[in-house]
Amino acid sequence: xxxxxxxxxxxxxxxxxxxxxxxxxxxxxxxxxxxxxxxxxxxxxxxxxxxxxxxxxxxxxxxxxxxxxxxxxxxxxxxxxxxx
Numbered sequence: 001x002x003x004x005x006x007x008x009x010x011x012x013x014x015x016x017x018x019x020x021x022x023x024x025x026x027x028x029x030x031x032x033x034x035x036x037x038x039x040x041x042x043x044x045x046x047x048x049x050x051x052x053x054x055x056x057x058x059x060x061x062x063x064x065x066x067x068x069x070x071x072x073x074x075x076x077x078x079x080x081x082x083x084x
Contacts, residue, residue, distance in 0.1 A: 009081045017075050024075070028068045031061050 035058065042054045 006081075010079060013079045013081050017079060021072065021075050024068050024072050028065065028072075031065055031068070035061055 038054060038057065042058050044050075044053050044055065
């Protein structure tokens with residue numbers, strides 16, 4: 001039983017954050033597995049005119065890992081209600 005609009009908003013925010021946490025954990029797992037899968041192929045392309053290198057992908061994925069872990073840390077902080 002909810003006692004106020006605040007209680008309802010708090011419950012909704014907690015549920016939202018739990019869903020987001022689960023999604024972030026899933027994305028982190030996917031990216032980590034992708035990095036593991038490509039690790040053996042992360043050496044520079046051999047063609048002298050190559051415009052892309054596997055290391056670029058690794059750098060991008062590592063950046064996303066940092067963003068995800070930062071977001072996970074933020075979600076462990078105080079709950080933010082929709083109106084805030």
